[in-house]
Amino acid sequence: xxxxxxxxxxxxxxxxxxxxxxxxxxxxxxxxxxxxxxxxxxxxxxxxxxxxxxxxxxxxxxxxxxxxxxxxxxxxxxxxxxxxxxxxxxxxxxxxxxxxxxxxxxxxxxxxxxxxxxxxxxxxxxxxxxxxxxxxxxxxxxxxxxxxxxxxxxxxxxxxxxxxxxxxxxxxxxxxxxxxxxxxxxxxxxxxx
Amino acid sequence: xxxxxxxxxxxxxxxxxxxxxxxxxxxxxxxxxxxxxxxxxxxxxxxxxxxxxxxxxxxxxxxxxxxxxxxxxxxxxxxxxxxxxxxxxxxxxxxxxxxxxxxxxxxxxxxxxxxxxxxxxxxxxxxxxxxxxxxxxxxxxxxxxxxxxxxxxxxxxxxxxxxxxxxxxxxxxxxxxxxxxxxxxxxxxxxxx
Numbered sequence: 001x002x003x004x005x006x007x008x009x010x011x012x013x014x015x016x017x018x019x020x021x022x023x024x025x026x027x028x029x030x031x032x033x034x035x036x037x038x039x040x041x042x043x044x045x046x047x048x049x050x051x052x053x054x055x056x057x058x059x060x061x062x063x064x065x066x067x068x069x070x071x072x073x074x075x076x077x078x079x080x081x082x083x084x085x086x087x088x089x090x091x092x093x094x095x096x097x098x099x100x101x102x103x104x105x106x107x108x109x110x111x112x113x114x115x116x117x118x119x120x121x122x123x124x125x126x127x128x129x130x131x132x133x134x135x136x137x138x139x140x141x142x143x144x145x146x147x148x149x150x151x152x153x154x155x156x157x158x159x160x161x162x163x164x165x166x167x168x169x170x171x172x173x174x175x176x177x178x179x180x181x182x183x184x185x186x187x188x189x190x191x192x193x
Numbered sequence: 194x195x196x197x198x199x200x201x202x203x204x205x206x207x208x209x210x211x212x213x214x215x216x217x218x219x220x221x222x223x224x225x226x227x228x229x230x231x232x233x234x235x236x237x238x239x240x241x242x243x244x245x246x247x248x249x250x251x252x253x254x255x256x257x258x259x260x261x262x263x264x265x266x267x268x269x270x271x272x273x274x275x276x277x278x279x280x281x282x283x284x285x286x287x288x289x290x291x292x293x294x295x296x297x298x299x300x301x302x303x304x305x306x307x308x309x310x311x312x313x314x315x316x317x318x319x320x321x322x323x324x325x326x327x328x329x330x331x332x333x334x335x336x337x338x339x340x341x342x343x344x345x346x347x348x349x350x351x352x353x354x355x356x357x358x359x360x361x362x363x364x365x366x367x368x369x370x371x372x373x374x375x376x377x378x379x380x381x382x383x384x385x386x
Contacts, residue, residue: 021308022215024215024218025308100306100307101307106303106359107303107304109365110299110300110304110362110365111215111218111304113366114294115213115214115215115218120366123366127363127367155375156375156379158363158372158375158376159375159376159379161359161363162356162362162372162375162376163352163356163359163376164359165359166299166354166355166357166359166360166361166362169303169355169362170302170354172302172303173302173313173316173317174317174320178351182351183355183356186384187352190344191379
C-alpha cells in the first residue's frame with residue numbers, strides 16, 4: 001500500500017509539473033522534490049523517464065475519462081445539457097487554475113507528436129476514445145430531437161474536440177476564458193441545433 | 194549582407210527544429226549544425242537562447258502574417274472564399290509536411306505560455322492580430338450578404354482561430370488531415386452562413 005501511495009504521489013507531482021511546463025522541460029529531480037520522495041527511489045517505480053511519462057498519461061486519461069464518462073452518460077440530464085455541463089465545468093476548472101495548464105493530452109500531443117511515436121500513439125487512442133464518447137452523446141441528442149438529424153455525430157464530435165482543445169490552447173496564451181466562452185456560445189447557437 | 198544571410202539561415206533552421214520538437218528540446222548546437230554555421234558565431238547574432246526564440250517567433254509571424262494578409266485582403270475573391278482558400282491552403286501545407294509541425298505560434302503557446310511571460314505576451318499579440326484580420330474579412334462577408342448579420346465578427350473570428358489551432362493539434366497527433374477536413378466542412382456548413 002505504501003509503495004502504491006508513493007508511486008501515486010510521484011505521478012501526481014509529475015502530472016502537475018508536466019501540465020505546466022511540458023515533458024522535456026520537466027526533470028525527474030524536480031518531480032521527486034515536489035512529491036517529497038527520496039531521489040534514489042525513482043527507478044524502483046519506473047524504468048526511465050519515458051516509462052514515467054506514459055504512466056502520467058495513463059493516470060490523466062483514467063481520471064479524466066472517468067469524469068467525462070460520468071457526465072456524458074448522466075441519463076437524468078438531456079444529452080445536449082450533458083455536453084454543456086462538461087464544457088462549462090472545464091471552463092470553471094481552467095479559471096480555478098488561473099488560466100494555466102489546459103489539457104495534458106493536448107499539451108503533450110502538441111509537444112511530443114513529432115518526437116515520440118509511443119506517446120503519439122497513446123495520445124491518439126485517448127483522443128479517439130473521447131471522440132467516441134462525444135459522438136455517442138450527440139447520437140442521443142439526435143434521437144431526442146435536440147439537434148438536426150443531418151449532423152454526422154463522428155465528424156461533429158471531431159469538430160467539438162478540436163475546437164475545445166484549440167480554445168484551451170488560446171485561453172492559456174491569452175490568460176483569459178474568453179476563447180472558451182466564444183467557443184461554447186457559437187457551438188451551441190450555430191452548430192448543435 | 195553575408196551577416197544578414199547567416200542570421201537568416203540560423204533563424205530558418207531554428208524555425209524548422211522548434212516547429213518539430215518545441216523550444217525546450219531544441220539545442221543551439223543542433224540549430225547551428227543544421228544551418229551549417231560555425232558554433233562560435235551564435236552569440237554574435239543573438240544575446241541568448243531566449244533572444245533567439247523571440248527572433249524565430251518574429252520571423253514566423255512576419256512570413257505567416259504576410260501570407261494571411263494577402264489572402265484575406267484579396268479583393269477579387271469573395272470574402273468567404275478568401276477564408277476557405279486560407280484554410281484549404283493550410284491543409285495542403287500540413288499534408289506536404291507529412292502531418293507534422295503544425296502552427297509554430299500554437300506549438301509555442303502550448304509549450305511556453307505558463308513558463309515564459311515575454312514569449313506568452315508576444316504570442317498573444319500575434320493571435321490578436323490574426324483574429325482582427327479574420328474579423329475584418331467576416332465583416333466584409335456580412336456586408337456582401339454571405340453570412341448572417343447576427344454573427345459577431347470578433348467572437349466568430351475567435352471561434353475560427355481556436356477551432357483551426359485545435360484541429361491542427363489533433364491532426365498532428367492523428368497524423369491525418371481528417372480533423373482539418375471536419376473543421377472546414379462544419380465551419381462553412383453550420384457557422385459561416
